[in-house]
Amino acid sequence: MKPANTLLRLCLWIVLPLGLNAEDWPQWLGPRRDAVWRETGIVEQFPASGPKVRWRVPVNPGFSGPAVAGGRVFVTDRQLATGAKNNDEDPFDRSVVPGTERVLCLDEQSGEVRWQHRYSAAYGVSYNSGPRATPVVADGKVFTLGTEGHLHCLSTSEGKVIWSRELKKDFGVKTPLWGFAAHPLLDGDKLICLVGGKGSVAVAFHKDTGKVLWRALSAKEPGYAPPVIIEHAGRRQLIIWHAEALNALDPETGKLLWTIPAPIRQAVSITMPRQLGDLLYVSSFYNGSLMVRLDAASPGASVLWQTRKISEKDTTHLNALMTTPFLEAGHIYGVCNHGQFRGLRADTGARVWENTALLTRGEELECATAHLVKNGDRFFLSHENGDLLIMRLSPAGPQELSRCKLLAPTLSYQGRDVAWAHPAYANGHIFARNDREIVCADLRK
Incomplete structure (x- = not known):
């Protein structure tokens, strides 16, 4: 690209509309890991033709969302070895399939490939399309976690390997059924990961x-829930939700502060624990909801309410699988595995509304997925069918304000096509991917 064109592209990108305060999206769920996009000057209604697409770049399959920081976009994917083939008829087939994982760095403004780092990664997991965990970016480094436990720290400038670990080999553990999927957490000089084992x-x-x-x-299965740090009772507490318990650790030392036994069927602790004042909430497909109250005086917790009836069909509260709920103003909003969009009271778990038309059009789905991110007084919802919605959520119910088609769902799952990766919202734009491409679209007014 000619220098003049590069300068022109940069100028067009950084001339932001009045009132827009731009920010990066350097990890899963954003800068504060809370699913809140704090930029202003964002579109309130999509144009009839949809938001303007800045660029599209081909990628290989993967479930990991993009991270955006320092003018670059980082995403991971996987390519099968020559002649290798996944067993698409049986997603639970754990036969080892050779291939390579890739960390891809793109220019945020143009989508041009800046660098890529490949390494061998033979998969023996269920749903073996590609990596799950979103990269984490800070201080000139990008941290990535692959499906089979390949942990890398690379320079953001050129993709040079600064250090790497192989979790299975280094800790003597097996790959979980659905791979290493918990998005790593960066806290000061610590990169915190779920590994497993004793x-x-x-x-x-x-x-x-x-x-x-x-x-x-210690646990038989580490689960898949991203670690998160909360603050309560004058202490920072690292919340680890594995397949047997909800735990709080001292993030500086790893010392156990408290634990609440919470065995999870099939180890599907996947959604990230969410805090609302002195409440801490988790939700899973089979076991439903668990709400604990945090002690006021010192680190500790007790069960406030939980789902007692264990049924994935006749559900009482919220049975989320892959969609992390959003908590605010005394309420919980989230999507059940079968696609029911629900609102609950946070203090009791009582259901205040259910909507089965907005996401599923009345159908009962399996592994229904839709990601919520708040912006101002409304939410962006990225639907598994590739739609992007602007909506309001309240105890009165959901209100759809605008909808557009952002990208095509390209992964075939149980008779429908889906796109499950969480998008990034950065500098007035959305960055979303499926199994074939990553798209950057302008969401500025």
Whole structure:
């Protein structure tokens, strides 16, 4: 590209509409890991033709969302080895399939490939399309976690390997059924990951060297829920929800602060724990909801309410599978595995509304997925069918304000096509991917 064209493209990108305060999206769920997009000057209604697409870039299959930081977009994918083939007829087939994983770095403004890093990664997991975990970006480094436990720290400038770990080999653990999927958490100089095994469900690595700083907790299965840090009772608490319990650790040392037994059927602890004041909430497909109240005086917690009736068909509260709920103003909003969009009271779990038309058109789905991100007084909802919705959520119910088709659903699942990756919202734009491409679209007014 000629220098003049590059400068012109940069100028067009950075001349932002009045009132827009731009920010990056350097990890899953955004800068604060809370699913809130704090930029202003964002579109209130989509144009009839949809938002303007800035660029499209081909990618290989993967479930990982993009991260956007420092003028670059980072995403991971996987390519099958020559002659290799996935068993699309049986997603639970764990036969080993050779291939390579890739970390791809794109220019945020143009979509041009800046660099890529490939490494061998033979998959022996269920649903083996590609990586699950969204990259984390900070201080000139990008951290990525592959489906089979390949953990990398690369330079953002050129993709040089700064350090790497192989979780299975280094900790003597097996790959979970659906792979290593919990999005890593960066906290100061610590990169915190779910690993598994005895004494190493949660492991903190030094972000500069990969050295183990501490390890904690034991469980037969680590689950898939992203770790998150909350603040309560004057303490920062690292919340780890694995397949047997909801736990709080001291993020500096890994010391256990409290634990509440919560066995999860098939180890599907997937959604991230969400805090609302002195409440902490988790939701799973088979076991439903668990709400705990955090102690006021010192780190501790007790069960406030939980789903007692274990049924994935006749559900009482919220049985989310892959969609992390959103909590605000005393209420919980989320999507059940079969596609029911629900609102609950946070203090009791009582259902205040259910909508089966907005997402599923009245059909009962399996692994229904829609990702919620708040912006101002409304929400953006990325639908698994490739639609992007602007909506309001309240105790009165959901209100759809605008809808557009953002990208095509390209992964075939149980008779329907889906796109399950969580998008990134950064600098007035949305960055979304399916199994074939990543798209950047302008959401500025």
